[in-house]
Amino acid sequence: MIENWPASAIGGSFLVVLAHGILTAVFQKALSITFPYDQITINQYRGLHMQRDALYTAAEAYLSKACSSRASKLKAELGKEHDRPVVMIDNDEEVTDTFKGAKVRWYSRKRRASSTSTISFQPQDDERKYYLLTFNKRHRKLIEDEYLEYVLIEGDAATASNRKRRLFTNNPISNSCRSPIWSHVPFEHPSTFETLAMDPERKKAIIDDLVMFRDGKEFYKKIGKAWKRGYLLYGPPGTGKSSMIAAIANFLEYDVYDLELTAVKTNTDLRQIFTETTSKSVIVIEDIDCSLDLTNKRKEKKEKDEEAREIMLPENVEKDENKLTLSGLLNFIDGLWSSCGGERILIFTTNHLQKLDPALIRKGRMDMHIEMSYCKFEAFRMLAKNYLGVEDHELFGIIQTRLDEVNITPADVAEELMPKRSVEDDVGECLKNLIKVMDDKKKGKDDAAKEKEKPN
Numbered sequence: 001m002i003e004n005w006p007a008s009a010i011g012g013s014f015l016v017v018l019a020h021g022i023l024t025a026v027f028q029k030a031l032s033i034t035f036p037y038d039q040i041t042i043n044q045y046r047g048l049h050m051q052r053d054a055l056y057t058a059a060e061a062y063l064s065k066a067c068s069s070r071a072s073k074l075k076a077e078l079g080k081e082h083d084r085p086v087v088m089i090d091n092d093e094e095v096t097d098t099f100k101g102a103k104v105r106w107y108s109r110k111r112r113a114s115s116t117s118t119i120s121f122q123p124q125d126d127e128r129k130y131y132l133l134t135f136n137k138r139h140r141k142l143i144e145d146e147y148l149e150y151v152l153i154e155g156d157a158a159t160a161s162n163r164k165r166r167l168f169t170n171n172p173i174s175n176s177c178r179s180p181i182w183s184h185v186p187f188e189h190p191s192t193f194e195t196l197a198m199d200p201e202r203k204k205a206i207i208d209d210l211v212m213f214r215d216g217k218e219f220y221k222k223i224g225k226a227w228k229r230g231y232l233l234y235g236p237p238g239t240g241k242s243s244m245i246a247a248i249a250n251f252l253e254y255d256v257y258d259l260e261l262t263a264v265k266t267n268t269d270l271r272q273i274f275t276e277t278t279s280k281s282v283i284v285i286e287d288i289d290c291s292l293d294l295t296n297k298r299k300e301k302k303e304k305d306e307e308a309r310e311i312m313l314p315e316n317v318e319k320d321e322n323k324l325t326l327s328g329l330l331n332f333i334d335g336l337w338s339s340c341g342g343e344r345i346l347i348f349t350t351n352h353l354q355k356l357d358p359a360l361i362r363k364g365r366m367d368m369h370i371e372m373s374y375c376k377f378e379a380f381r382m383l384a385k386n387y388l389g390v391e392d393h394e395l396f397g398i399i400q401t402r403l404d405e406v407n408i409t410p411a412d413v414a415e416e417l418m419p420k421r422s423v424e425d426d427v428g429e430c431l432k433n434l435i436k437v438m439d440d441k442k443k444g445k446d447d448a449a450k451e452k453e454k455p456n
């Protein structure tokens with residue numbers, strides 16, 4: 001008991017405690033002066049089930065992209081998709097990074113796993129890799145609040161751009177077997193906005209719109225709208241609608257879901273198909289005018305159908321729901337599919353805008369209507385540059401005149417500009433062939449006009 005202790009003993013132990021406290025404080029002060037750093041460990045695996053830690057994966061991708069140029073000890077591995085080598089920082093290597101003026105240092109380390117309860121089949125199973133992130137104590141708040149999240153976002157983005165993108169197609173849904181709804185192959189379409197020939201101003205407007213969409217997470221949240229955007233591409237065959245879809249997907253680095261509506265039987269199936277798409281994807285319905293009963297054909301029956309719907313008896317409701325309908329599709333465009341989180345782009349294409357039901361194409365439903373038109377001079381110049389490497393030529397003048405006189409698709413122009421031998425020998429030849437094709441078209445057009453003018 002303290003009151004029974006001699007006063008000298010109490011005073012002595014108090015002094016010892018005081019001296020210890022002072023010494024500790026002095027030591028810590030000295031330590032923080034000589035070693036003013038904090039460190040954070042990011043382990044490769046976490047939890048009882050040894051799940052790979054997402055922050056470690058993101059840090060690995062981030063360091064490989066942003067800092068590997070400053071490291072001298074690197075390792076190369078085949079990426080997840082086994083299609084290309086990925087260069088990473090090797091074990092026991094360190095790199096520096098700077099974030100908002102704060103210098104940080106990353107160490108790549110590994111230690112032997114302490115647990116002996118797991119059976120390992122490979123020697124490296126015993127090793128646990130981790131990163132050690134060190135930084136000056138005064139930057140601690142910045143690192144904790146901002147830098148780690150920055151590494152996560154940038155690392156995820158780097159992983160996404162390394163990942164091979166996929167082209168999905170839907171399988172017919174059958175009740176009997178549990179086959180997956182979507183099958184996929186690697187998406188390797190080479191079309192980009194650089195190779196796409198169209199009016200430069202309209203192209204820029206589309207790119208700006210896509211950028212607004214891609215970076216608009218906060219904006220969409222603020223206005224309370226699902227992070228989705230719909231484009232309707234229309235124009236004659238061969239004007240670049242499918243090429244535009246590929247260019248959009250390549251630009252945004254999204255997967256593509258090519259939805260074949262004719263394989264979808266019911267609204268319920270459609271709902272399931274949509275919900276099984278992932279975020280950061282472009283969902284495409286090509287030739288919407290040829291897909292089921294979604295065109296003017298439906299319009300003829302529309303009034304009758306609407307009447308029928310009004311007086312529909314409960315037992316008929318199910319029967320009606322078992323059919324894919326325009327309203328089923330419209331429901332998704334309007335918001336039902338907004339329950340699928342994450343950003344998605346929906347694209348319809350058609351050769352015949354006028355054949356579509358007005359409900360489908362009214363403004364506000366598809367956010368942007370993009371006309372893919374016959375080849376004009378600006379588009380031709382892009383094709384000539386891409387195919388033949390020429391930006392000007394003495395035959396360009398006559399080509400410009402002809403393009404104003406006849407309708408020729410970019411696909412037809414591209415066909416003529418395809419060099420048959422070496423490009424240098426072929427430039428004049430290709431341009432002359434193109435002029436000939438257009439002359440023939442013009443002649444055909446003039447003859448048809450004359451024929452029309454003839455009295456019967």
Ligand SMILES: Nc1ncnc2c1ncn2[C@@H]1O[C@H](COP(=O)(O)OP(=O)(O)OP(=O)(O)O)[C@@H](O)[C@H]1O
Pocket residue numbers: 195196197198235236237238239240241242243244351372410411412414
């Ligand atoms: N605007 C364009 N710019 C560059 N190449 C084009 C363009 N339009 C067409 N092409 C060329 O023509 C080929 C066919 O074009 P694409 O398949 O994109 O046309 P489409 O409008 O989708 O036709 P369809 O209506 O028949 O589906 C493309 O592979 C490409 O080589």
Ligand SMILES: [Mg+2]
Pocket residue numbers: 241242243286
């Ligand atoms: Mg097409």
